Amino acid sequence: MSSLAIPTTASDSDLPVLYSYFRSSCSWRVRIALNLRKIKYEYRPINLLKSEHKTDEFRKISPFGFVPAYIDNKSGKTLIESISILEYLEEIYTESPLLPKEPAARAAVRTLVQAIATDIQPVANMRVLQYVGEEKKAEFAKHFIEEGFKAFEVLVQKTAGAFAFGESITMADVVIVPQVYNAVRFGVDMSLFPIISRLNRELSEIPEFQAAHPSCQIDCPDDLK
Amino acid sequence: MSSLAIPTTASDSDLPVLYSYFRSSCSWRVRIALNLRKIKYEYRPINLLKSEHKTDEFRKISPFGFVPAYIDNKSGKTLIESISILEYLEEIYTESPLLPKEPAARAAVRTLVQAIATDIQPVANMRVLQYVGEEKKAEFAKHFIEEGFKAFEVLVQKTAGAFAFGESITMADVVIVPQVYNAVRFGVDMSLFPIISRLNRELSEIPEFQAAHPSCQIDCPDDLK
Numbered sequence: 497m498s499s500l501a502i503p504t505t506a507s508d509s510d511l512p513v514l515y516s517y518f519r520s521s522c523s524w525r526v527r528i529a530l531n532l533r534k535i536k537y538e539y540r541p542i543n544l545l546k547s548e549h550k551t552d553e554f555r556k557i558s559p560f561g562f563v564p565a566y567i568d569n570k571s572g573k574t575l576i577e578s579i580s581i582l583e584y585l586e587e588i589y590t591e592s593p594l595l596p597k598e599p600a601a602r603a604a605v606r607t608l609v610q611a612i613a614t615d616i617q618p619v620a621n622m623r624v625l626q627y628v629g630e631e632k633k634a635e636f637a638k639h640f641i642e643e644g645f646k647a648f649e650v651l652v653q654k655t656a657g658a659f660a661f662g663e664s665i666t667m668a669d670v671v672i673v674p675q676v677y678n679a680v681r682f683g684v685d686m687s688l689f690p691i692i693s694r695l696n697r698e699l700s701e702i703p704e705f706q707a708a709h710p711s712c713q714i715d716c717p718d719d720l721k
Numbered sequence: 722m723s724s725l726a727i728p729t730t731a732s733d734s735d736l737p738v739l740y741s742y743f744r745s746s747c748s749w750r751v752r753i754a755l756n757l758r759k760i761k762y763e764y765r766p767i768n769l770l771k772s773e774h775k776t777d778e779f780r781k782i783s784p785f786g787f788v789p790a791y792i793d794n795k796s797g798k799t800l801i802e803s804i805s806i807l808e809y810l811e812e813i814y815t816e817s818p819l820l821p822k823e824p825a826a827r828a829a830v831r832t833l834v835q836a837i838a839t840d841i842q843p844v845a846n847m848r849v850l851q852y853v854g855e856e857k858k859a860e861f862a863k864h865f866i867e868e869g870f871k872a873f874e875v876l877v878q879k880t881a882g883a884f885a886f887g888e889s890i891t892m893a894d895v896v897i898v899p900q901v902y903n904a905v906r907f908g909v910d911m912s913l914f915p916i917i918s919r920l921n922r923e924l925s926e927i928p929e930f931q932a933a934h935p936s937c938q939i940d941c942p943d944d945l946k
Contacts, residue, residue: 559875560840571825577839580831587824599812600796606805614802615785618843627864639852650784 500553506567507538513567515557517544518713521617521674522578523564527708528670529582533592541715544622579613582667594667605661608668611651612675616644620678637682645679649689656691658698665702673699677710725778731792732763738792740765740782742774743938746842746899747803748789752933753895754807758817766940769847804838807892819892830886833893836876837900841869845903862907870904874914881916883923890927898924902935 507513514530514537516523530537542548542563549561558565558576566575570588575581586595595602618624619640625633652668655661660668676696679686686693699705706712711721732738739755739762741748755762767773767788774786783790783801791800795813800806811820820827843849844865850858877893880886885893901921904911911918924930931937936946 559872560836560869561872562840568825573825573828575828575832577832577835579839580828580835583831584824584828587827599809600793600798600800602812603798603800603805603809606808607800607802610802610805611785614804614839614843615787618839619849624844624865627861636852640849644785647784647786 500548500551502540502542502548504553504557506572507569509538510569512537512569513540514538515540515542515554515563515565516713516715517542517549517563518710518716520544520563521621521678522562524674524677524708524710525578525613525670526564526566526581526585527713528673528705529585529594529667531704531707532594532665532670533585533589535585535589539714541713543715579609582609582670586667594665594670596661596664596666601661604655605666605668608648608651608655608660608666609671611644611648612671616641616648616675617671617678619644620682634682637678638684641675641679641682641684642688645684645689645692649692652691652695656695660695665699669695669699672696673705725773725776727765727767727773729778729782731797732794734763735794737762737794738765739763740767740779740788740790741938741940742767742769742788743935743941745769745788746846746903747787749899749902749933749935750803750838750895751789751791751806751810752938753898753930754810754819754892756929756932757819757890757895758810758814760810760814764939766938768940804834807834807895811892819890819895821886821889821891826886829880830891830893833873833876833880833885833891834896836869836873837896841866841873841900842896842903844869845907859907862903863909866900866904866907866909867913870909870914870917874917877916877920881920885920890924894920894924897921898930 514526516539542554548554549563555561557574564578566581575584586593595605620637625637628636652660657663659665660672672695676692710716739751741764767779773779774788780786782799789803791806800809811818820830845862850862853861877885882888884890885897897920935941
């Protein structure tokens with residue numbers, strides 16, 4: 497494939513650009529983090545079902561063909577990998593941190609983040625499930641999300657207050673909500689995970705989280721809104 | 722299972738503790754990072770083949786049952802998730818950084834790190850391959866490592882100098898070497914990836930990387946040394 501209908505250069509409007517797919521959980525993380533910082537951005541949809549991520553143009557931006565990709569309006573540089581983007585936003589928008597200050601506390605939040613971003617999401621994402629095949633993919637995804645949430649529930653029990661880590665929103669909250677959405681899609685029984693469920697329910701009431709939801713994105717088909 | 726022959730408390734020797742398995746690529750990352758900083762540590766082997774990681778005792782340390790786990794000798798706190806441990810070491814041992822200073826450069830290194838730590842390693846690790854089954858696991862691992870290295874080779878071509886990012890060792894180098902070892906184990910043709918191969922070859926000559934190699938660990942069986 498070699499055609500992409502959307503631009504691949506920085507935004508004329510001087511806003512940062514987010515290449516996103518409405519239902520991509522990694523794009524969703526970045527949307528939440530941008531919203532929490534009140535950063536306006538230009539949304540450029542990449543339709544995974546139409547394989548736009550596999551076009552030559554998009555592969556130049558993101559060699560894996562993954563969303564999100566983020567064009568920073570300050571440096572003009574393009575960033576990929578959602579956690580790397582979250583860490584970058586943390587370093588340049590220092591007035592609205594999503595990590596605590598103290599190293600051991602930061603490590604605890606990053607552990608929650610990595611537990612989802614490394615050990616759950618990548619194993620049950622679209623490209624892996626396509627390889628696993630239509631017949632087995634639902635069971636495969638359910639197995640690894642459930643196994644991961646079992647461990648995550650134990651971890652977050654030690655750290656949770658109003659939010660996943662204490663009394664402020666952190667990067668850990670940012671990754672929980674999209675992962676729960678995926679869990680529900682694959683039929684995971686969320687009643688097994690009362691803390692994750694409580695956090696997801698409460699976080700989902702927050703306007704910045706609501707605005708980042710797949711159903712609120714311009715590329716969400718009308719029948720899913 | 723509920724018996725573990727090794728201690729689960731902080732070290733009597735006042736050293737940090739690393740729970741490790743000689744061939745675990747995530748443990749290996751932390752061994753390299755500790756060696757590069759000349760941090761001595763107590764090595765506590767967790768034998769994955771004997772399912773020691775699934776014991777009740779070890780699950781209290783690491784709910785996923787994953788190595789590495791790191792007991793910090795300063796705070797007494799136990800950390801899990803290798804990337805979270807690497808970031809923690811970065812924050813407390815500031816005199817020997819493995820990340821550059823400037824945010825966009827840090828993001829570029831973290832992108833390389835996440836590309837391996839998120840998009841390659843977790844998909845082809847032991848627990849996933851066990852689930853995939855004996856018959857298909859080699860092909861599964863080879864497919865995802867090869868696909869991942871194709872993208873990684875493009876990424877690292879833009880950033881590599883003497884090392885993966887420019888002229889100093891970074892976290893990106895720390896994750897490359899263990900992943901190449903896994904690639905070779907699963908029959909990936911490394912001649913397809915000249916930059917990754919060159920980096921791996923040169924990094925493997927560095928004493929701190931050599932000392933972290935599986936064959937140099939106390940739990941490596943004699944026939945693999």
